[in-house]
Amino acid sequence: MSQSDTIGGATFLAGAVNAPPRPSALRNVLAMAGVVVKEMYRRKDFYVLLIITIVITCLMGSVRFFHDDRIVRYLKENCLLLIWGASLAIAISTVARQLPAEKENRTIFPLLAKPVSRRQVVMGKFLGCWIACGIALVCFYAFFGIICLTRERHWPLVTYFQAATLHWFALAVVIAMALLGSLVFAAPSSNGTICIVVVIGILLVGRHLNQVALRLSEPLRSITYGIYYAMPHLEIFNARDLVIHDWPPIGWKYFAIANAYALAYAGLLLGAACLIFRRKPLN
């Protein structure tokens, strides 16, 4: 860990105390991630969203259409829509306030005085939020699986696993994006709003942006096509239709490539966040 990564005051404090041997970078990152995870399960957001999802799904499930109790796909669709909405809300709201809250409460200074580098702070926050979202997704998808099992006679676990994993990796990109946004935008609220709008925009029209581009005249066509190639294609990770309509699982090769793509994109965004945070004054 380089001394230049820490702020002056914190470095001085760290040096002044006869501190035990420095923990490894990974241990620092994991320790910070653990704090973020603990913060998530101490807050009420996750529980409220989970309960809302359960209540709405159960209410919808209690409706009988034409005396048939085996109709399930509308329920799966609505449940997955709620899960996606809840997970995006949890991810963006959790990550958007991480660094601004540390700065506002002035806890960033003792944190960097550990000494923990700024890069490790960014990585720790990212990992913590991603793990926290993963835990939340496990709960949400477990509920989804139980709902499906009560109505359907089969349980396509492979498809569910692929959908949940793709969802989790998409959240990695969203979290990295929000983390970068928290360093660029002034307030967590503006960052959260912009991230939500961008993510929903990508999910809705990302797949079709190339078709839109082809119908435009130059130079708008090139600009739109440029955006299409540059943006993270989060819609790829939305495998809800495959789950809802019982399509066969995705090929493992494509599944692995998609996850690698998400990690690469998250890495790019995190790299940008590290660069910005490194030069950013904290007071």
Add this chain to the structure above:
Amino acid sequence: MRRSYNPWLVLLLLITVCFTLATWLSPRFNARQQGRSDSFMALLLGDSRRLFANHLFVKADEYFHSGFYPSIFDNQESFQTPHMAADAGALKEKNSGEETEFMGKPRDFIEEFSRNFIPSRHTHLDEGGAEGKAGDLGEAANGDVREILPWLQMSAEMDPSRVETYMVTAYWLRRKMGKVDEAEEFLRQGLRANPGNASLLFELGRIYKEDRKDPNHARNVWELGVHRLDSKSSHSEQDDFIMSQLTLYLARLEEEQGNLKQSLAWLERLKQYSAQPQTVQKQIEEMRQKVAHPETATNASRTIPSAETN
């Protein structure tokens, strides 16, 4: 010279205008109120509920294709008429082009890659769906057609005046799920919202004829449908389509019942509305020969093909 107005005369004029306006507006307002549904949805959403109803109807067709469905950005030529409605005979089919090719070829590597994560094969729920179950799947073979029903019911609740929703729902309920009672109840619900509607009467007649095996009741209902359409001052394309269906089914019924002259009369009416008048003319000539020589007419040699072969 300045003209002076009597204020009482002005007031009288205003009262007269108000009274005239009230007598003109009142019946229109009452008619509008009666025409409106009293449902919660109607109060909440107003006329925008028709848009939602249409969206839900299309959603049902999307489910019928297990999610393989064109978006507003894709070529929709082959999906202009929802396939579930065309298969049910509720709407005149206007689809053209290849229904499996609406996406076209991938335009770039991202699109090619992303197609591995979305439904990318044309299927119908009654023909096996996404899982590719073989054969004609009714209720007995765990067919998944039932999955379109919630959207259709919600569509009907949003817009009770949308007749094709009742027709499509009733068709799939009785033909693929064996729920004849539910189909009839749903059609009657539609008839309460749209009294005397010929399309609903046609579908109700099919229930009596094909499921209840009650040709007399079916005939009465279909004839009422024809009468309703005859009494309309102007016909839409859909009205002509339903008229052709009604006259075809009546002609077929009368032939089955041995009433060849009646059947001939219905065929002659069918010719006016049919999309294939030459075929109908041929059937008319055959029927005339049968009427002239009734001893040669047998059930085995039907002039009008049955519903399954039509």
